[in-house]
Amino acid sequence: MARIVGIDLGTTNSLIAYMKDDQPCVVPDRHGRTMVPSVVALTDNGLIVGDSAREHLTRNPERTVYSVKRFMGKGLVDVQSELAYFPYHLSETGGVIRIRLGPKNYSPPQISAMILKELKRRAEAHLGESLTKAVITVPAYFNDSQRQATKDAGLIAGLEVLRIINEPTAASLAYGLQEKTQGTIAVYDFGGGTFDISILKLKDGIFEVLATNGDTHLGGDDLDRVLVDLFVEEIRDQRGIDIGSYPDHMQAIRLEAERAKIRLSDELKTEITIELPEDKGRFTRELTRDQLESLVVRIIECTLAPCRIALKDAGLTPNDIDEVVLVGGSTRMPLVRQRVEALFGKVPHCHLNPDEVVALGAAVQADILSGGTTDMLLLDVTPLSLGIETMGGVMSSLIRRNTTIPASAKEMFTTYVDGQTGVDIHILQGERELVKDNRSLARFRLKVPPLPAGVPRIEVTFLIDANGILNVTAKDMRTGQSQSIEVKPSYGLSDTEVERMIEDSFKFAAEDVSARKLIEARLDADALVKTTEKSLAEAGHLASTEEVNGIRTALALLSTAKDGTDARLIRARMADLEQAAKHLNVVMLDDSLKKSLHGKKVSDV
Amino acid sequence: MAHDQSSTHSETRRQLQMARSMCWHCQSEMSGEYFCERCVKVQPVSKDTDYFTCLGFPRRLTLDPKKLEAKFYELSRAFHPDFYQTKSPTEQTISLGNAAVLNTAYRTLRDPIQRAEYLLALEAGSVKDIRTSPPADLFEEILELQDTLDQYRASDHDSDEGHRLRAMLQGEQQTLERRREEMESQLQQLFTDWDELQDRGEATSQARAERDRILKHMRDLLSNRTYVNNIVNDLAATIA
Incomplete structure (x- = not known):
């Protein structure tokens, strides 16, 4: 079976991992970095992803998308309260948020697909083979729409998503493999945008999730915002500048807040420096760890209630937990560790890198799916109750939260009026009594043969598969005929829309490749120009005038090519320049050798 | 066998x-x-x-x-x-x-309770019916409790009256929890009776009568327990 990779598609950073000799490992880039910032920027040279896109956050804020995971499977109304924090333009079509990048609008799955493609490309280059199958992780508390959106992103990126697995459970797989952990463990996963708690029982290779809870809108981003709000207010009060109206400066403040927060995990105080717009100088202030903690303690405490509910649902008390495992960058904060320790009454541990452990676990799950190992088996649960709307706007639960998946429920439907030909069914997810307080997942219309009221008997099966995604099938009990159901998602892309996006993605794949080649050629050309100019400045006197002129001409030609869009021409001009400067480089090397030998005795050489 | x-x-x-x-x-x-x-x-x-x-x-x-x-x-x-x-x-x-x-x-x-309800459905073909009125021996108590609950809901929870009502409800909760435990131990006894009867495997009319008795008693107990359990949960949620 073709190799399956494991992907952690994170709010802030994403990683891709694979199994190498029975051990999961994360794919690094040329510089050894394992994390790809989950940032997509539209530049004059096309779309770019990752570290290079991150640089555009402040340069080009309206056209640089970050934290797109917060929008997966959501409508505009869901993120209304935080719209002001995002410098890019958001709108909604068909219940799905759209993000404007230049002339086009993109759905969150499309943006996520760009990140997935970057990860895929990186792993393909590293492994020297093409990859088509993946396991992708999601927060355990993601609802059906958010999971479906993640699956759509994989499809658009040209990946067959064999399994969606929960981040905390993925982490437990990595721990189970590497630390041979047994017993009852709590995985506290506090990342860039989401919080999850999962309680698991590990026994003889079975990883049984007992309960899970969380908040898909609570993470490091929210901590940063508290700092951003503080700095914006102080700049307004002390310097009289409404910095909120400068998107590029707001991005700089956000990044400075994030950096300061990170520094304060190791240091007790730090210096904040923010460049002010219109040459108004700088805003500086000291920030202590105590100050940071008093600002964010309220948010961190929001993670404790889900932990208590998960314990209660598992029928356990903190004493029953043998080990607490920390996952996600936000768990590096000392205050987070203190609160977790206080709640569970034991020191939490994080022997594995909290940034990488989820991707590693995804690779382990990929290995299980490919038949590589049968030692381990993950039995996960559905995080939210699933139900349907009944009379009076009340939700009737069919599958309770924390039910082991796959899980199914059957429900019989009939008619109330003679000759009725359809029954409308509204599917919901959530824990509240009333329909309006729960999440609408989808609607569909059951086709019924026209018969006297109460005679038709249609059995509908609601099946939550191992991905935590709902599948609906219906059967007419009188005829035994199955009927296909067209489910219309409330907050998701329709099948036809996903198909179109996949097509678009293939169509643009060729363009993407050439755009990438151009960007790389330009970067390499820049580097060559720089070193050549340096050589000329340092050793120009060693070369003939004719030679120097030749180099200058080649440099000028390369500059012109670099302004164009022909990557091959740039490469050709680079080769010309290298040829022209070949002799100079040899001379320089000799010269430096001579210099280093100068004054040394022959015996020292 | x-x-x-x-x-x-x-x-x-x-x-x-x-x-x-x-x-x-x-x-x-x-x-x-x-x-x-x-x-x-x-x-x-x-x-x-x-x-x-x-x-x-x-x-x-x-x-x-x-x-x-x-x-x-x-x-x-x-x-x-x-x-x-x-x-x-x-x-x-x-x-x-x-x-x-x-x-x-x-x-x-x-889950022992769900297990018993399921067995009951298999053996006696009944779906579990949840009572909507209190069991006879609890009738008075439950009526009084509903009154106190209404008063508490209408009261200022921080007032002396609120505190007094809350204390009363807490007492009631404990009484009902004890009551639930009693029913559960009675159920436990029935479970044992059932298992022993099955293990003996007699096909006499006496055994059949015993089987029917156990199932009927079990059904009543399960239904009463569910009723009390719902009240306890509701009570706990109200005074939490």
């Missing part, structure tokens, strides 16, 4: 079913439990298989949770879709369906 009528009946039916069923893949007669002995393909759990049979336990009300869990893990390893990713689409569909049935079976049998 003899069985009481209904259990013998379902046993025979099951055996017939097994004898009649064929492997979906190689068409050979099925003798293995969940895997065809000839082609080793997974077989769908029959719709008529009850949860006890599915997990390989007799219809008893006292089950060893450790053994139940071990069996659940064993069958999870046999059915879970994770292990069918490289198999044919038919096998994947069967695995998904079987895993879902297995999970429901385990969830039902793991």
Whole structure:
């Protein structure tokens, strides 16, 4: 079976991992970095992803998308309260948020697909083979729409998503493999945008999730915002500048807040420096760890209630937990560790890198799916109750939260009026009594043969598969005929829309490749120009005038090519320049050798 | 070994079913439990298989949770879709369906109350009916409790009156919890009675009368317990 990779598609950073000799490992880039910032920027040279896109956050804020995971499977109304924090333009079509990048609008799955493609490309280059199958992780508390959106992103990126697995459970797989952990463990996963708690029982290779809870809108981003709000207010009060109206400066403040927060995990105080717009100088202030903690303690405490509910649902008390495992960058904060320790009454541990452990676990799950190992088996649960709307706007639960998946429920439907030909069914997810307080997942219309009221008997099966995604099938009990159901998602892309996006993605794949080649050629050309100019400045006197002129001409030609869009021409001009400067480089090397030998005795050489 | 009528009946039916069923893949007669002995393909759990049979336990009300869990893990390893990713689409569909049935079976049998309700439905063909009015011996108490609850809801929770009502409700909650425990220990006794009767396996009219008595008593107790349990939960939520 073709190799399956494991992907952690994170709010802030994403990683891709694979199994190498029975051990999961994360794919690094040329510089050894394992994390790809989950940032997509539209530049004059096309779309770019990752570290290079991150640089555009402040340069080009309206056209640089970050934290797109917060929008997966959501409508505009869901993120209304935080719209002001995002410098890019958001709108909604068909219940799905759209993000404007230049002339086009993109759905969150499309943006996520760009990140997935970057990860895929990186792993393909590293492994020297093409990859088509993946396991992708999601927060355990993601609802059906958010999971479906993640699956759509994989499809658009040209990946067959064999399994969606929960981040905390993925982490437990990595721990189970590497630390041979047994017993009852709590995985506290506090990342860039989401919080999850999962309680698991590990026994003889079975990883049984007992309960899970969380908040898909609570993470490091929210901590940063508290700092951003503080700095914006102080700049307004002390310097009289409404910095909120400068998107590029707001991005700089956000990044400075994030950096300061990170520094304060190791240091007790730090210096904040923010460049002010219109040459108004700088805003500086000291920030202590105590100050940071008093600002964010309220948010961190929001993670404790889900932990208590998960314990209660598992029928356990903190004493029953043998080990607490920390996952996600936000768990590096000392205050987070203190609160977790206080709640569970034991020191939490994080022997594995909290940034990488989820991707590693995804690779382990990929290995299980490919038949590589049968030692381990993950039995996960559905995080939210699933139900349907009944009379009076009340939700009737069919599958309770924390039910082991796959899980199914059957429900019989009939008619109330003679000759009725359809029954409308509204599917919901959530824990509240009333329909309006729960999440609408989808609607569909059951086709019924026209018969006297109460005679038709249609059995509908609601099946939550191992991905935590709902599948609906219906059967007419009188005829035994199955009927296909067209489910219309409330907050998701329709099948036809996903198909179109996949097509678009293939169509643009060729363009993407050439755009990438151009960007790389330009970067390499820049580097060559720089070193050549340096050589000329340092050793120009060693070369003939004719030679120097030749180099200058080649440099000028390369500059012109670099302004164009022909990557091959740039490469050709680079080769010309290298040829022209070949002799100079040899001379320089000799010269430096001579210099280093100068004054040394022959015996020292 | 003899069985009481209904259990013998379902046993025979099951055996017939097994004898009649064929492997979906190689068409050979099925003798293995969940895997065809000839082609080793997974077989769908029959719709008529009850949860006890599915997990390989007799219809008893006292089950060893450790053994139940071990069996659940064993069958999870046999059915879970994770292990069918490289198999044919038919096998994947069967695995998904079987895993879902297995999970429901385990969830039902793991909990003693749900287990008893399920057995009752199998044996007496009744679906659990939740009472909407208090059991006779609790009638007065529950009426009074509802009054106090209404007063508490209308009161200022921080006032002396609020505190007094809250203390009263807490007392009531404890009384009802004790009451629930009593019912649970009575149920436990019935579970033991049921298991012993089944183990004796007598087919006398006396045994049949005893069987009916246990089932009827169990149904009443389960229904009263559910009623009290709902009240306790509601109470706990109100004064939390």
